[in-house]
Amino acid sequence: xxxxxxxxxxxxxxxxxxxxxxxxxxxxxxxxxxxxxxxxxxxxxxxxxxxxxxxxxxxxxxxxxxxxxxxxxxxxxxxxxxxxxxxxxxxxxxxxxxxxxxxxxxxxxxxxxxxxxxxxxxxxxxxxxxxxxxxxxxxxxxxxxxxxxxxxxxxxxxxxxxxxxxxxxxxxxxxxxxxxxxxxxxxxxxxxxxxxxxxxxxxxxxxxxxxxxxxxxxxxxxxxxxxxxxxxxxxxxxxxxxxxxxxxxxxxxxxxxxxxxxxxxxxxxxxxxxxxxxx
Amino acid sequence: xxxxxxxxxxxxxxxxxxxxxxxxxxxxxxxxxxxxxxxxxxxxxxxxxxxxxxxxxxxxxxxxxxxxxxxxxxxxxxxxxxxxxxxxxxxxxxxxxxxxxxxxxxxxxxxxxxxxxxxxxxxxxxxxxxxxxxxxxxxxxxxxxxxxxxxxxxxxxxxxxxxxxxxxxxxxxxxxxxxxxxxxxxxxxxxxxxxxxxxxxxxxxxxxxxxxxxxxxxxxxxxxxxx
Numbered sequence: 001x002x003x004x005x006x007x008x009x010x011x012x013x014x015x016x017x018x019x020x021x022x023x024x025x026x027x028x029x030x031x032x033x034x035x036x037x038x039x040x041x042x043x044x045x046x047x048x049x050x051x052x053x054x055x056x057x058x059x060x061x062x063x064x065x066x067x068x069x070x071x072x073x074x075x076x077x078x079x080x081x082x083x084x085x086x087x088x089x090x091x092x093x094x095x096x097x098x099x100x101x102x103x104x105x106x107x108x109x110x111x112x113x114x115x116x117x118x119x120x121x122x123x124x125x126x127x128x129x130x131x132x133x134x135x136x137x138x139x140x141x142x143x144x145x146x147x148x149x150x151x152x153x154x155x156x157x158x159x160x161x162x163x164x165x166x167x168x169x170x171x172x173x174x175x176x177x178x179x180x181x182x183x184x185x186x187x188x189x190x191x192x193x194x195x196x197x198x199x200x201x202x203x204x205x206x207x208x209x210x211x212x213x214x215x216x217x218x219x220x221x222x223x224x225x226x227x228x229x230x231x232x233x234x235x236x237x238x239x240x241x242x243x244x245x246x247x248x249x250x251x252x253x254x255x256x257x258x259x260x261x262x263x264x265x266x267x268x269x270x271x272x273x274x275x276x277x278x279x
Numbered sequence: 280x281x282x283x284x285x286x287x288x289x290x291x292x293x294x295x296x297x298x299x300x301x302x303x304x305x306x307x308x309x310x311x312x313x314x315x316x317x318x319x320x321x322x323x324x325x326x327x328x329x330x331x332x333x334x335x336x337x338x339x340x341x342x343x344x345x346x347x348x349x350x351x352x353x354x355x356x357x358x359x360x361x362x363x364x365x366x367x368x369x370x371x372x373x374x375x376x377x378x379x380x381x382x383x384x385x386x387x388x389x390x391x392x393x394x395x396x397x398x399x400x401x402x403x404x405x406x407x408x409x410x411x412x413x414x415x416x417x418x419x420x421x422x423x424x425x426x427x428x429x430x431x432x433x434x435x436x437x438x439x440x441x442x443x444x445x446x447x448x449x450x451x452x453x454x455x456x457x458x459x460x461x462x463x464x465x466x467x468x469x470x471x472x473x474x475x476x477x478x479x480x481x482x483x484x485x486x487x488x489x490x491x492x493x494x495x496x497x498x499x500x501x502x503x504x505x506x
């Protein structure tokens with residue numbers, strides 16, 4: 001027991017970021033010992049009955065260039081071929097504020113706290129209008145990023161961890177959370193090839209980390225990665241090597257998901273429409 | 280993000296719709312403005328940032344208790360980071376028509392957990408004075424209903440499903456909000472004022488309390504200081 005405590009403190013030292021001096025243990029979300037804790041991180045969502053959930057919420061997390069979207073496209077095809085209804089969600093896709101956030105980012109005329117709250121609004125709008133109704137109807141929801149990315153991005157910008165955890169206390173706990181872990185250097189190459197450029201926000205240029213685009217990207221993504229390492233331990237992330245071939249990562253994902261859904265078949269070859277992803 | 284030390288001062292008015300708070304804050308502002316005081320006036324829900332989202336949310340009835348609350352918090356955070364905090368740091372007297380207690384009372388009435396709401400607004404500076412204008416429910420409801428042809432959906436709290444009748448729903452919603460305010464009187468040091476008093480009497484009280492709690496001279500023009 002004392003050893004465990006020591007380990008915990010050491011871990012806390014290691015992942016502490018210079019921007020946050022709070023006493024909060026990284027990666028921890030408020031826990032409530034009641035029944036809700038199975039479904040939520042803190043208080044339950046207003047007017048929500050957890051017993052109505054018959055679907056499965058699967059989250060894929062990972063930095064830009066970790067291969068999330070590729071894997072989600074492939075998983076959706078596989079699950080549909082197995083006869084499951086699938087819905088996807090992702091950041092900035094809400095009807096309520098998705099477009100507004102795009103505009104704010106384009107104009108770069110927003111403070112970090114306001115942006116964090118707009119993202120939080122976007123998250124809960126999708127949670128209540130898309131994710132929860134889908135889960136109630138037995139659908140599998142594949143979430144391209146979740147609260148972890150949102151919290152990590154704000155924490156590295158100096159917003160208090162405890163504050164952010166409190167904001168997302170009403171978020172639904174996923175059934176499975178996968179983390180596609182890649183080195184920032186690899187992610188840089190992949191992102192650059194995609195658009196022949198690196199965007200302002202991907203490189204964390206608002207944080208004045210470096211005048212150099214490459215180093216700004218590496219430093220920013222390393223900070224985010226450190227937050228993910230802390231989350232991974234506390235929230236049972238299933239960590240996968242995002243630098244492995246697409247087909248290898250996909251096979252591991254299918255195996256774990258099949259186990260969760262109680263199905264035996266994990267055979268899959270992408271259709272011609274998605275064959276180009278199967279590098 | 281915690282409250283930093285700043286030289287300015289913050290005066291807030293709170294109360295249900297029809298409690299007379301806006302009129303009173305306007306008169307306090309006029310009194311100070313005429314005296315040449317350094318001040319800034321701010322209102323709840325006034326920035327263009329979330330206007331389109333709020334309009335879309337209301338028209339299409341997309342807003343749920345958490346998103347309704349978060350959208351207002353985003354709007355307030357913008358005002359707080361761009362206006363309220365910089366002005367307090369720059370030694371201004373800031374007058375706010377409604378503040379975070381509006382969110383606590385209204386969103387609490389909609390069912391948002393208090394703990395969640397309190398955390399959401401943790402970044403807000405604590406007011407130097409919070410005037411709470413209290414008027415009996417019937418008086419407040421009458422003032423609103425007589426001056427407005429039709430109550431809007433969210434304004435009447437129709438999303439709570441309390442009643443199909445809008446005026447009745449409004450009444451029940453306002454009663455819940457008033458309960459929320461009453462609960463904060465002690466915990467948040469509200470100065471309670473009787474909203475049924477004549478306007479000029481109420482204003483006299485407000486000015487006296489403001490002058491006794493805040494060193495208003497600090498915000499007066501330089502010439503007055505030299506006297």
